[in-house]
Amino acid sequence: GAGVSQSPSNKVTEKGKDVELxxxxxxxxxxxxxxxxxxxxxxxxxxxxxxxxxxDKSGLPSDRFSAERTGGSVSTLTIQRTQQEDSAVYLCAxxxxxxxxxxxxxxxxxxxx
Amino acid sequence: xxxxxxxxxxxxVQKGGxxxxxxxxxxxxxxxxxxxQQFPGKGPALLIAIRPDVSEKKEGRFTISFNKSAKQFSLxxxxxxxxxxxxYFCAAGDSGAGSYQLTFGKxxxxxxxx
Numbered sequence: 001g002a003g004v005s006q007s008p009s010n011k012v013t014e015k016g017k018d019v020e021l022x023x024x025x026x027x028x029x030x031x032x033x034x035x036x037x038x039x040x041x042x043x044x045x046x047x048x049x050x051x052x053x054x055x056d057k058s059g060l061p062s063d064r065f066s067a068e069r070t071g072g073s074v075s076t077l078t079i080q081r082t083q084q085e086d087s088a089v090y091l092c093a094x095x096x097x098x099x100x101x102x103x104x105x106x107x108x109x110x111x112x113x
Numbered sequence: 114x115x116x117x118x119x120x121x122x123x124x125x126v127q128k129g130g131x132x133x134x135x136x137x138x139x140x141x142x143x144x145x146x147x148x149x150q151q152f153p154g155k156g157p158a159l160l161i162a163i164r165p166d167v168s169e170k171k172e173g174r175f176t177i178s179f180n181k182s183a184k185q186f187s188l189x190x191x192x193x194x195x196x197x198x199x200x201y202f203c204a205a206g207d208s209g210a211g212s213y214q215l216t217f218g219k220x221x222x223x224x225x226x227x
Contacts, residue, residue: 045215
């Protein structure tokens with residue numbers, strides 16, 4: 001596709017449930033990033049994938065958060081046992097490699113009831 | 114610890130005026146400074162970026178000024194238009210970290226009034 005695609009665009013779930021968020025990067029982009037944007041805040045880095053290298057997980061806020069990237073393309077961010085403070089917009093970005101400009105998707109707006 | 118401080122939080126500018134947004138950083142390892150524009154319900158879109166080997170970069174109506182010694186950089190929007198009304202984020206990246214994972218400011222909501 002022409003841009004980074006994220007799904008679903010909106011997700012409402014109950015506290016304690018697990019959720020999976022999907023990111024389909026721009027074709028040919030080897031670097032993929034996940035960020036979280038809370039209301040009134042800037043974007044907070046979560047995790048970074050580059051090719052087949054081990055991901056940089058330094059931004060994940062707790063062990064309830066995990067992510068994987070299959071075949072160097074599509075990535076899934078999983079949040080287990082969701083809490084109300086997990087409510088935010090989760091943004092995915094990709095770049096040709098780790099040193100090129102990052103292109104963002106429109107995000108998944110996650111609401112925890 | 115907030116590593117990139119952005120000001121002002123909100124800004125109202127008359128059409129045709131100059132919009133100025135400022136950012137300051139603390140980490141001297143940062144070597145990449147992009148600005149992003151975000152409209153409601155959309156993801157951030159890269160506007161313009163600068164590296165510390167230059168003090169200014171201009172693209173159309175958008176200019177980044179960079180002061181390495183002061184650890185500050187700013188975005189100037191000349192001849193501001195109502196279509197520029199959006200939230201603007203400055204960011205900083207450190208190539209030595211293995212990637213340009215970005216540290217963002219908290220954003221400036223710009224309103225350009227006719």
